[in-house]
Amino acid sequence: MSGEAEGRAHPHLEERRAVWEALSMMYLDADVASSREWRIAALAASPYSPTEMDAILRDEVHPVCFPNLLSPAGEWSGFDPVWLEQAIRNRRNGWGSRLLAAISRTLPVAFPREEWEATRQGVIALRRGAGPPQR
Structure with missing residues (x-):
């Protein structure tokens, strides 16, 4: 996990779980734009x-999700929250894992760049009181 020893409990685990779940929804084999408003609201409510x-x-x-x-035949209904947390918390941080994840971010089909940018801008707008951007 970012900046933490592997396996150590995160001090704000409940808040982190909600963020993990919201972000993981962008990795479904489905129209992820349809869950954007929910994702924006969940992320805007987080302390991050x-x-x-x-x-x-x-x-x-x-x-863990790419x-x-x-x-x-990928997952299309949502990742099991228990599996997601365990996968994130137990992920090996070896150089091979980091390299594969870094390379995958350059592949258009493996990183939800456009959806993340739309979601991110929606979070910013909602926190400013403007509401989520219209599609």
Whole structure:
């Protein structure tokens, strides 16, 4: 996990779980834009800044969820929250794992860049009181 010893409990685990779940929804084999408003509201309610959410997405959620976007029969209804937490907390932080995750972020099919940017901008707008951007 970002900046933490592997396996050590996160001090704000409940808040982190909600962010993990919201971000993981971008890795489903489905129309993820349809869950954008829910995702924006969940992320805006978190204590994390957009920059912190960037790191959570890149370093915690992406490495365990991106294989779903590469699978022809990927998960489409949502990741099991228990599995997601265990996968993130138990992820090996070896150089091979980090390299694979970094390479996958350059593949258009493996990193939800456009959806994340729309979600991120929606979080910023909602926190400013402007509401989520219209599609």
